[in-house]
Amino acid sequence: MTELVPLSLTVNGQMVHRLVEPRVSLADFLRQDLKLTGTHTGCEMGVCGACLVLLEGEAVHSCLMLAVQAEGLKIETIEGLAERGVIAELQAAFHERNALQCGFCTPGMLVTAHEILAAGGQPSREEIRDALSGNYCRCTGYQAIIDAIETVAKVRGGASASPATETIA
């Protein structure tokens, strides 16, 4: 028989204590135990990027991590990022640019976008594309997503956005 493991971690700023089965992925723990279903499980093998969360501020696949590995660490999910308001501009830009259709990949896209922008500087389209290489979108064809992220990068960078991308207030 497998033994349940006591787990304490911080999720979206709140301490959480649970007994978990070691085989449970962080993604399943977030979705099923904590009901944080904004983290999506797509491929469950680290390919699609729909399950990205921040671990100590860095994007990781929650499907490629066991919940027990997060002992004592800080996790932030798409719900936490949205509630803190730190991705509000990205959310608005995704909406404006039609950077989502079915929305399944969007939480992962936003986590990646947040990580790129949090690094500071003005990422080029090529750098944005490279950062998104582990995020699959089967609807949009990616251009709109890159547009949206670029728009926010320009606004945050204080540079005057080109008319074509100047869409958010």
Add this chain to the structure above:
Amino acid sequence: MKARAFNYIRVSSTDEALQAFHGAKDACYLSGGQSLVPSLTLRLQAPDLLIDISRIDALKGVQVRDDRLRIGALTRHVDVLRSAEIARFAPLLKQAAAHVAHPAIRNKGTIGGSIAHADPAAEFPAMMLALDAEIEMIGKLGSRRIKADQFFRGLYETALQPGEILTAIHLPLFGPAHRCAFDELARRHGDFAIVGAGVQAVFDGEIAQSARIAFFSVGPTPMRARNAEAAIAGRLLDTDSISAAQTALSQDLDPSDDIQTTPATRMHLARVLLGRVLGRLKGPTDTGAETQR
């Protein structure tokens, strides 16, 4: 799919890890888990105990010691990209790291895990050959080191004995006479490469005194291209010597068939890639410790 049930223990020293391993029936070490966790999920592996070694302090850190660069096994791919010591003393590794999977995987995966896993399509194992690395490991009989040339034995098979833990890698320091280059061909950036190569050479002026060339994704293990190395050794690196190395490469590699590429295509691509990486040795290697975005 979901992983089969297993027990889990987190250890804080290699002694504790070894004890746990030898007390279990079928244990597995977990570091970054970026290959192991999906393998568990797909039930390609189903151990009864996972021993989490990811918080053992002795396996962390990058230092220069006695003319060698020591890279702790738990150094993550993103740390390889950002480390000023690695940029200066093992620039080939930094060049390779940018091609390892995707950013989120690089935030969790470790260099020791990648080398111990020995995926023949992975970048770091092959770079151990090009860099003439020594692999350090610890088992119940103590610690030992082995040359990368003797480390990779077969498909996912290494010199690690059951229970042994890869603790660090040791690299000769990159100096003023060294040049290196890395490249790979993949359908999408971050995917496993169809073929990849890294080279590090010692130069005397424009004469390539010696070179170590390693390929990945061309066979069951990462592979040295010894005939290609010999073809440029002691020669001026120019179109003639590069072409000689490309010709010699057919004696080094014998790629097998797979679902995406025929052996002939892969061999052709390996020659093209060899031309590119050798061509890049014509100028000095940039070791500027600039951090990559």
